[in-house]
Amino acid sequence: MIVWVNGTFGAGKTSTARELQALIPGSTVFDPESVGAYLRWILPPGELVGLTDFQDLTAWRRLVPDTAAALLAQLPGTLIVPMTLLRQDYRDEVFGALAARRVPVHHLLLHAEETILRKRIEGDDQEARAARQWRLDHLDAYRRARGWLERDCVTVDTAEATPRQVAERIVEIVRSGAALCPIVQDPVSGRDTLAAAVLFFDEQDRVLLVDPVYKPGWEFPGGVVEDGEAPTAAAVREVSEELGLRLDPSRLRLLVTDWEPHRGPRSGGMRLVFDGGLLTDDQRARLVLPDAELRAWRFVSEAESASLLPDSKRDRLAAALRARAAGAPLYLEAGAKAG
Template sequence: MIIWLNGAFGAGKTTAAHELLHLLPGSTLFEPERIGDQLRGMLPKERLAEVDDYQDLPSWRSLVVDTASALLAELPGPLITPMSLLSQAYRDEIFGGLAARRIPVRHFLLQTEETFLRARIDQRAAVDGDAVRARCLDRLAQYDAALSWLTGDAHPVAASELTPRQTAEALADGVRSGAGACPIVQTAPPRAETLAAGVLFFDERGRVLLVDPTYKPGWEFPGGVVESGEAPTLAAAREIVEELGLTLDKEPTPLVVDWEPPRARGFGGVRLLFDGGVLPAERLAGLLLPPEELRAWRLVTEAEAEQLLDARRFARLRAALRARAQGSPLYLERGHPIGA
């Protein structure tokens, strides 16, 4: 198990973590910041200049999951992890990767009043200088912006008036009571190329429905992987029932067949998109999302979809909208139409 202590810089995560080690037998301190330090020493300065923070490096996020998994193969656990994680997309990637390895996460938020945080920033700046002050204040602004999702995702511990020991005791009580649990679907990482089927639904204004998974970053189309021996249309219908609580009135119409090449962190495969038709307002109002898999759904225009989807998925969506308009499916490779 991972006990993830989140919060702003100066919230006392590390000191509370050291105290918590004494209260949870068998626990071990796991500091992902050390992975960031190692990457800073190994990556070329040109690559480091492309990111604002080591958390922006895909290698860091991947190594956090892999290192935690390796440590828990050696140790009884839990791993106590004091680390600010203020990007919801990065939270989804890391926590989803841990869930895929069947490692549960308890997520706690150390809430500290801003006056205390600023005082601690000033104390550090008195030693390390104004550049450190500016960086810490920038992170404080990031923390404030993240509170809208953090407060709903993590179990809060009001730590402003507590000593590190008292904070650790509150955390230990929370762990023992089951607080902070993050139920995330345990989707095993693919071991070979996959066949996946997605379904596009539209509202009466022509906007397309996207969903926000809890186990991976970014927005996605409703749908999922086709199981061995399963027809893609049946897989699409099954996934729609599981993800949205919808039963298709008829077989969905094919829009796009897209071959996705293997990448450094994925095997690729064939991606299908079907047309699920227009959903009236009453059916949209009745959508039921599994909370361990999907956080939200949204109706978006094509321009809005470009801001939410990664480049591969947006290229697929754009081709699907074209196929829908012309009334005939398209075959793609790498998101680009072939022979059309």
């Protein structure tokens, strides 16, 4: 398992991790900053222009869960990860990849009031002035992230406690299971897949999107078609599991068939998009999301979806809306009309 010790600079992650290692037999400390340092060394200079945080590198967000899983295979036990993680979409990407590898994650947040954090950062003689200012500047990002962090983590206040006391408290929390992330263990397929999505609309013709906890960005309701399963049956099953809605498969209307190239661990294969029709007020009131899979739902306009969906799904949605208006399905390849 992983004990992920989150918190902004000055919260005491590094010193707490050392104490945790002494308290948890057979544990190993893995600092993902080493992955960032390696990428800075190996990537061509052009890839690093304007980079202020290695977490913004796609390679970092993929290598961290891969490295953690490899370390656990080599050194079975507990992996202690002291790492600031303030962007929720990055948390989803990293933790989702770990869940796909069946690695449980206990997520702890070390917290102290900002005045204490500033005092700790400014009083660290080992920090160069530039690094110290960079850490102070990140206090704003921590303040903005507190809302989702407190919902996702168990918070441990470090203001009046020694690192040893904080570590002892974390051990208690981990043993209780209170900090274990409830996240769907969605296995990542190495082959192309067939997936079915369903679009639902409100009275303003806005489309419903859902926010998965196991990957970044928003998504259409739906999922992968299982072996031997009809695509419409998969669509009905996924909508029932994700939203608590019971659909009549005969009322689903195909809007788009899109061949998606294999660009990453969760892409590649045929993507079907169905029209699920209008969701009534009564249906919206009865929507129930599985905590381990989805965080939220919302209706958005096509323009609003542009900042929520990746390019491939944005193109697919635009095509689906055109097909819905025209009353005829479209065939796409990589989000564009073929032929």
